Structure formats: C-alpha cells, structure tokens
Amino acid sequence: MDLEKMMELPGALAAFTYSDKGDLQSHVLREGTELTPLVLDLLARSCVANLAIASMEGHGWEALTGQSGFQPLKGFSVVGLEWSVVVNGNCGVVVKNRDADYEATFNAVQAT
Amino acid sequence: MHIVKQLMAIPGVIAAGEYAYRGDRFSYEGALTEEFARMASIVCRANTLSVNMQAEIFDSFAENCGYRPIQGWIARGSQITVCAVGNYFSFIENRDELLNDVMTIMRAKVGDVQDDLLVNLYARLGGDTKEALY
Numbered sequence: 001m002d003l004e005k006m007m008e009l010p011g012a013l014a015a016f017t018y019s020d021k022g023d024l025q026s027h028v029l030r031e032g033t034e035l036t037p038l039v040l041d042l043l044a045r046s047c048v049a050n051l052a053i054a055s056m057e058g059h060g061w062e063a064l065t066g067q068s069g070f071q072p073l074k075g076f077s078v079v080g081l082e083w084s085v086v087v088n089g090n091c092g093v094v095v096k097n098r099d100a101d102y103e104a105t106f107n108a109v110q111a112t
Numbered sequence: 113m114h115i116v117k118q119l120m121a122i123p124g125v126i127a128a129g130e131y132a133y134r135g136d137r138f139s140y141e142g143a144l145t146e147e148f149a150r151m152a153s154i155v156c157r158a159n160t161l162s163v164n165m166q167a168e169i170f171d172s173f174a175e176n177c178g179y180r181p182i183q184g185w186i187a188r189g190s191q192i193t194v195c196a197v198g199n200y201f202s203f204i205e206n207r208d209e210l211l212n213d214v215m216t217i218m219r220a221k222v223g224d225v226q227d228d229l230l231v232n233l234y235a236r237l238g239g240d241t242k243e244a245l246y
Contacts, residue, residue: 034174034176034177034178035174035177036174038173038174039170039173039174039177042169042170042173043170046163046166046169046170049166050159050162050163050166050185053159053162054159054187057155057159057187058187058189061151061155064151065148065151067148067192068191069189069190069191069192070187070189070190070191070192071189071190072189072190073187073188073189073190074188074189074190075186075188076185076186076187076188077185077186077188078163078166078167078182078184078185079182079183079184079185079186079197079215079219080167080178080179080180080182080183081178081179081180081181081182081183081224082178082179083178083179086186088188097183097219101212102186102211102212102215103208103209103210103211103212106186106188106211
C-alpha cells in the first residue's frame with residue numbers, strides 16, 4: 001500500500017493503514033498538520049466500527065426494501081469541521097474539506 | 113430554492129430529504145416510499161449521533177483538531193451513495209463527479225453545523241428548542 005501516493009490526493013493531510021481491529025499500522029502525516037499518531041489511532045478504531053455499522057445497515061436496507069446497490073460497501077467517510085476522513089478496507093486518508101475530492105479519494109481507498 | 117428541491121434537480125440524485133432530530137418527522141422527494149423515507153431518516157439520525165459521539169471522544173485527546181463539530185458523513189455503496197449533512201440526507205447514484213457536486217451543494221446550503229448538534233437539529237424545526245430538548 002503506497003501511502004505516499006495517497007498523500008498526492010487533493011487536500012491530503014494524512015494517510016494510514018490499520019488492522020482489522022483498528023490498530024494503527026502505518027501512517028504518513030503532512031508536515032505542519034495538527035493531527036497526531038494518537039488521533040489517527042483513534043480515528044482508525046472508529047473507522048472500523050463505522051464501516052461495520054454501515055455494512056450492517058446496507059445489508060438490512062437491501063433485505064428490507066429490495067433495493068440493491070449498497071452492498072458491498074465501498075467506503076465510509078466522516079466529514080468534520082475542517083477535514084474529512086475517508087476509509088475502506090484497511091486504509092484511510094484524511095483530506096482538508098476545502099480541497100477535498102471525495103470521488104477521487106473513495107476511488108483511491110477502493111484501489112488499495 | 114429549497115435544498116431538497118435543488119438536490120433533486122441534479123441527474124443521478126435518487127432521493128433527498130430532511131429529518132428532525134428524533135428521525136420521526138421528515139420530508140423527502142424522490143424514489144422512496146413514505147416508510148423507506150422514515151427508515152432512512154432514522155438510520156441517518158443514528159449515524160449522525162454516533163459519529164458525533166466519536167468526535168467528542170477525539171476532542172478530549174486532541175482539542176480543536178478540526179474534527180468537531182461533525183458536519184456529516186458519506187456511506188459509499190457499490191452503486192448507491194448515501195450522503196448526510198446536518199439533518200439532510202440524499203441517496204445518489206455512483207456517477208462521475210456527482211458525489212463532489214452533491215457534497216458541495218449540501219455543505220454550502222446547510223451551512224456549518226454548530227457545536228451543539230441537538231439544539232441545532234431541533235432549531236430547524238422551529239418552536240421552543242429548549243422546551244423540546246429539556
């Protein structure tokens with residue numbers, strides 16, 4: 001997984017990988033960002049939980065409504081005040097909201 | 113133009129709506145039944161509160177790190193994406209550039225979600241926010 005390449009995404013502040021349980025495994029931080037490895041570690045854990053919840057909701061929605069197109073889940077993003085985190089699988093990217101290209105970022109985390 | 117109408121004017125937007133904090137009062141347009149729109153409102157409300165809880169935990173470790181208050185979330189499915197900003201939601205097709213357009217409009221039209229999510233969501237209903245909350 002090429003985190004340096006992830007850092008080339010528009011507005012990227014950090015890129016990271018994590019285990020299935022959410023343990024931070026590797027990360028790259030943009031110089032000058034206020035993000036820390038501790039924040040990324042917490043972020044990774046919450047992202048694992050959010051992906052699991054969204055996957056469950058997608059399954060439930062498809063079963064209840066008969067509407068398809070939610071499964072398999074291709075990623076989840078939380079939009080904060082200044083930055084967003086976009087995750088899929090075991091990889092995540094933090095992007096500045098004002099520069100974010102969500103489409104490209106989701107595509108990048110799907111490709112990993 | 114109202115946010116929901118503006119979103120529905122974009123090709124590829126399947127449905128869009130607005131919900132109250134509890135998720136039991138909602139309005140919507142698009143290809144959802146009344147019952148599915150109610151379910152969507154409840155799901156969006158639950159996820160919004162969940163990510164806000166997470167952000168509060170982060171805040172205790174890294175105050176003012178730029179995460180809180182949470183503005184919304186995106187769930188990317190294989191063909192459909194669900195976007196939630198404040199108390200608005202939209203179901204959109206996975207088409208090139210549609211997600212960026214929808215997020216730009218939702219962020220611009222809803223505006224920055226304020227620090228107290230509950231007050232903010234209730235305030236959009238009108239009436240006495242404090243009485244409704246406390």
